[in-house]
Amino acid sequence: MTRPILISASILSADFARLGEEVRAVDAAGVDWIHVDVMDGHFVPNITLGPQTVRAIRPHTAKTLDVHLMISPVDRYLEAFAEAGADLMTVHAEAGPHLHRTIQAVKGLGKKAGLALNPATPVEAVDYVIDDLDVIMVMSVNPGFGGQSFIENQLRKIAALRARIDATGRDIGLEVDGGIGPQNIARAVSAGANILVAGTSTFKGGPDHYAANVAALREARG
Secondary structure, X not given: OOOOOEEEEEHHHOOHHHHHHHHHHHHHHOOOEEEEEEEEOOOOOOEOOOHHHHHHHHHHOOOEEEEEEEOOOOHHHHHHHHHHOOOEEEEEOOOOOOHHHHHHHHHHOOOEEEEEEOOXXXXXXXXXXXXXXXXXXXXXXXXXXXXXXXXXXXXXXXXXXXXXXXXXXXXXXXXXXXXXXXXXXXXXXHHOOOEEEEOHHHHOOOHHHHHHHHHHHHHHOO
């Protein structure tokens, strides 16, 4: 199966004082998705955005809002993010006691469902929910902060998950989030990823550089 390679721009690296303009700028620069990192200061050691931010940026792009929920417990917030305009909601395997129920709740809201695996979370976490997933996300850094370095051993996890996805025969996206840039994007794609979250490498240099940054990512991915 030929898989399109998508760039999802993480707004965690954007200028929050002008967030709508930043979203429009990376949209025009050619990214495929807009990645929204939601952190609660509990599940991860940082606090970022809520459903109000998703609602605020929704009018600024028609592209997929890729909402990454690093919050626990997650279930009580799903409806708010769905109503705010999320297209895809990705939850962590550890973010609630009943993962299957959480994924069903996302699907019941009419949204695509993703499952994120932290660096130490084993690939087996997907085995009994994979038939209900639209995306599996490999965290190639420990979640909570932008600008971290890529953890090399996650390439093995990407490859193992690609084998599991291919065995299902379903079109499930394999996303990688953390430390992605021109220096390693080709290795992530070679291992089997087809959705690359890029924050620092997309937003560096300001709006005048976004198109060149995105072009460099596309060229480097091979």
